[in-house]
Amino acid sequence: MGPRSPSAASSALLFLLLLGSSGFLQSYAVEVDIKDASNATCLYARWMMSFFIKYETNSSDYKNTTLNLSSSVTHNGSVCGNDTHAALLAVQFGEGHSWSINFTKTNETYQGDLITFTYNTNDTAVFPDAKRKGPVTIVVKDTMSPVQLNNVFVCHSIESFEAENVTQIFWNVTVQAFVQNGTIGEKESRCPADTPTSAPTVPPTVANITTASTTTLSPAPTTAPKPVENPDTGNYSLKIGNKTCLLATVGLQLNVSHDKPVLINVNPKTTSADGTCGNTTAMLKLNDGNSTLISFTFVVKNTSAGVPKFYLKEVNVTLLNRLNGSVISSADNNNFSKWDAFLGSSYMCRKEQTLEISDDIQIHTFNLWIQPFLVKANKFSTAEECFADSDLNFLIPIAVGMALGFLIILVFISYIIGRRKSRTGYQSV
Missing domain, CATH: 2.40.160.110 (Porin)
Structure with missing residues (x-):
């Protein structure tokens, strides 16, 4: 029963806002x-x-x-x-x-x-x-x-x-x-994770087996919410032996709703990666060390052209809270069909995307780059970009082309005007 890192301060706020939600289970x-x-x-x-x-x-x-x-x-x-x-x-x-x-x-x-x-x-x-x-x-x-x-x-x-x-x-x-x-x-x-100011535990009354006691919580203070910045981008990987089998770069933000939404950024500095790699299924599990567990499941499918592709099929979010240690919530969505790319390539989406896990929990992703299969030389393969990024890539050359077109038209008009003026100067009297 060795310790891990303590819960972040946002965990207490999350607990107070979500207490009583149907998604929470009492242990x-x-x-x-x-x-x-x-x-x-x-x-x-x-x-x-x-x-x-x-x-x-x-x-x-x-x-x-x-x-x-x-x-x-x-x-x-x-x-x-x-x-x-x-x-x-x-x-x-x-x-x-x-x-x-x-x-x-x-x-x-x-x-x-x-x-x-x-x-x-x-x-x-x-x-x-x-x-x-x-x-x-x-x-x-x-x-x-x-x-x-x-x-x-x-x-x-x-x-x-x-x-x-x-x-x-x-x-x-x-x-x-x-x-x-x-x-x-x-x-x-x-344990090192407990703060030095934690109240000492009074040895409880000895009994063979007891159930959890109920806990009375004070209502959360009413304060104006501070804007939450975009999360830092983390780099995660899985290995089989010395060989990298999964690569991921992503910034993650949780949007948890009850009476009002709460945004929680996943800190990559305290988040560890675990999971499994396979030929047709891969799972990336992220543990921020205190209050959040997130797992992403990828599978391989065959297309009508017979060329296999991978895609994100399932996401699970488990929220923990150490305030009296009495609440655990788990939300799962196994009906995704996102982040698809041909097997052997990677998937990239720099723009923000939203994954709907449940009515109360969403995940926002930023600067995503993922390859769950066939990683070679510990590097991402050529990326297939999301539609949002592709739109941006198309708009830039179109805008440049239009600007050049207008410039050419202006030069041509100036040339015509110049020729007319020169001809007028050589007319006979």
């Missing part, structure tokens, strides 16, 4: 107290988490879904651990889903090791048309730094792990492994 907080043979606490944790999963459907398409914790969670299989054996925190929820993390110990510290997440596509409420049926297991390495024994690890900031089409999201984490003498420590070890 539950989990509190687990594991006891040893003498009924003393040996492992304690309280946290919130959610999962963003991309899965294949019966029609061989791909869909995105969000899996949240249910109100009923068990912790079968959790063990205390000791000097020679790892501690294990394991929870089960919903229709056959489970999650666990093991902790290792040294003489002075403990830390998280492996996170194992299993989701069950037989859960038709979450995966209504999954092609693959049954449990799917994902294992990732935790990034939690070593914590002094008898200290409580606390991290309110959002953290996420991405692996095999699954993004695991955690926030409001409080955990202590290898609890000594059955007493939870009073000293905290904060």
